[in-house]
Amino acid sequence: MEAPRPHRPPSIRLVNALGRAASGLGLRLPSLSEESLLRAAEEATGLADFGPSGFRPGLHQLLASLERDAALNSIGRIFARGQIVDLLANRLRLLEHRKRHPDLANQRVERPLFVLGLPRTGTTILYGLLAQDPAHRSPLSWEVGFPCPPPRGETYHDDPRIGQMDRQLDQLRRCVDCIRCGACFSDCPKRGEGGEFIGPAACVDLFRFFFDPRDGSREKRGGTALAPGGIFDCDSHANCVKVCPKDVRPLRAITFMKREFPASREE
Numbered sequence: 719m720e721a722p723r724p725h726r727p728p729s730i731r732l733v734n735a736l737g738r739a740a741s742g743l744g745l746r747l748p749s750l751s752e753e754s755l756l757r758a759a760e761e762a763t764g765l766a767d768f769g770p771s772g773f774r775p776g777l778h779q780l781l782a783s784l785e786r787d788a789a790l791n792s793i794g795r796i797f798a799r800g801q802i803v804d805l806l807a808n809r810l811r812l813l814e815h816r817k818r819h820p821d822l823a824n825q826r827v828e829r830p831l832f833v834l835g836l837p838r839t840g841t842t843i844l845y846g847l848l849a850q851d852p853a854h855r856s857p858l859s860w861e862v863g864f865p866c867p868p869p870r871g872e873t874y875h876d877d878p879r880i881g882q883m884d885r886q887l888d889q890l891r892r893c894v895d896c897i898r899c900g901a902c903f904s905d906c907p908k909r910g911e912g913g914e915f916i917g918p919a920a921c922v923d924l925f926r927f928f929f930d931p932r933d934g935s936r937e938k939r940g941g942t943a944l945a946p947g948g949i950f951d952c953d954s955h956a957n958c959v960k961v962c963p964k965d966v967r968p969l970r971a972i973t974f975m976k977r978e979f980p981a982s983r984e985e
């Protein structure tokens with residue numbers, strides 16, 4: 719079933735309209751060209767050696783597919799560009815670290831284990847189980863997300879990257895705590911206006927289950943979030959944050975989705 723046409727606030731529509739105007743002049747903004755992304759990663763890190771070119775065919779395919787298949791609007795292009803530049807910058811930092819510490823190449827990782835799978839299929843619990851074995855060196859989320867410089871023994875428990883990753887995961891944990899008491903729904907001024915806004919608790923559920931692909935309803939949830947009455951009807955009054963007895967902070971979930979969802983399809 720085709721998702722309903724997304725509803726977007728004026729600021730987002732303005733950015734997309736400017737993008738379409740630029741596209742009419744033959745400019746696809748912001749650029750997703752390979753060279754432009756590589757240069758941006760270089761500027762972000764002050765490094766320029768990407769090492770062996772084995773990653774280039776995959777990058778090339780990804781960028782071609784984003785242009786050909788994803789039909790990204792300007793906001794979507796901004797997000798895609800940011801994520802790819804971050805990954806390329808990680809590559810530059812890792813290679814630089816290897817150059818400064820050539821002895822690392824002599825270290826052997828004996829029989830590494832990789833846990834791969836879609837979200838919510840048991841990978842986390844399997845990983846956690848394997849990590850219980852003191853013979854295993856199991857990288858934590860912050861080490862995987864921010865791999866360079868590698869963690870050091872003396873700062874392993876208070877590295878600032880731990881807090882950075884915690885903040886990223888915090889909202890998902892909070893949404894799981896929702897007890898559906900309805901306090902946020904009653905106190906939401908947008909609900910009081912008598913419109914069709916689905917309300918903060920429903921937005922919390924959309925956020926929580928958007929990351930769960932098991933029932934194949936991701937597209938449908940995206941449609942609900944973007945349709946009139948969805949997340950863009952929230953006026954950010956924050957009453958829902960004040961009244962929630964479980965500190966779920968629905969506004970943070972809504973703000974996150976407002977940032978992420980415009981990356982879907984061209985209006």
Ligand code: SF4
Nearest residue numbers: 896897899900902962
């Ligand atoms: S007030 Fe908090 S716990 Fe209650 S329904 Fe809203 S988000 Fe959930």
Ligand code: SF4
Nearest residue numbers: 906952953955956958
């Ligand atoms: S922030 Fe949004 S959801 Fe929360 S009370 Fe205000 S309008 Fe309602």
